[in-house]
């Protein structure tokens with residue numbers, strides 16, 4: 001039985017953060033200030049709090065300024081929009097990220113739409129989304145761009161390969177499909193209504209799983225030698241006697257590894273790439289806005 005090689009996203013992300021730190025070190029004396037990233041967190045969601053803390057630490061470690069804005073759960077739409085306006089106008093802020101999901105009473109799309117496209121380091125505004133669809137340069141969502149970097153590092157030229165993206169979210173599935181199309185892949189977007197999903201996935205040279213269903217993708221769904229990118233981060237229920245359940249992806253890693261050519265682990269695959277690309281987008285935005 002063959003065993004897939006492991007795609008080490010943690011190591012790749014570390015290298016990328018090193019490059020960002022070099023660019024940030026050049027930016028500071030030229031601009032007379034550090035490049036800056038503002039992160040907005042509304043409410044007390046524990047997973048979001050962990051992400052935001054980690055973003056802040058890594059931003060500072062790369063030599064950039066981190067501005068954290070924590071707002072209470074009952075924040076109104078008007079107050080949140082006023083904060084986005086203030087950050088849009090702030091010359092020390094190069095990138096703005098509003099942590100999603102927002103509490104239910106807030107209109108997420110309206111908040112994201114308010115972010116200045118030049119500071120949209122999450123790549124989620126209609127301008128960024130439209131530019132990606134048109135194949136124009138712009139800021140691209142972090143998780144799909146990080147996944148593409150891992151794919152290109154592993155495979156080189158992706159032209160002509162069959163890629164199947166499982167999941168059609170705004171944050172991952174749709175932009176991932178656009179990026180792969182931009183690399184001349186033949187792209188299929190599969191989702192919850194797709195008929196005979198295993199059969200569709202078996203055609204793929206590249207599988208990107210982004211559905212949020214723990215260990216859904218099995219070995220017999222995978223074409224032998226295919227490259228598998230697992231975007232899912234799911235916590236299983238705790239086993240007897242332990243406090244926390246295991247973190248697993250959308251792919252059954254142990255099973256799929258017996259068939260795939262290369263595969264990202266969870267944790268340590270795509271996860272670390274997301275923040276590294278966010279920092280990369282911030283320094284790119286800072287240089288563009290300063291020019």
Ligand code: GUN
Nearest residue numbers: 097098099100101122142
């Ligand atoms: N929540 C989970 N992932 C993300 C992300 O990439 N961007 C934002 N804004 N919120 C998230």
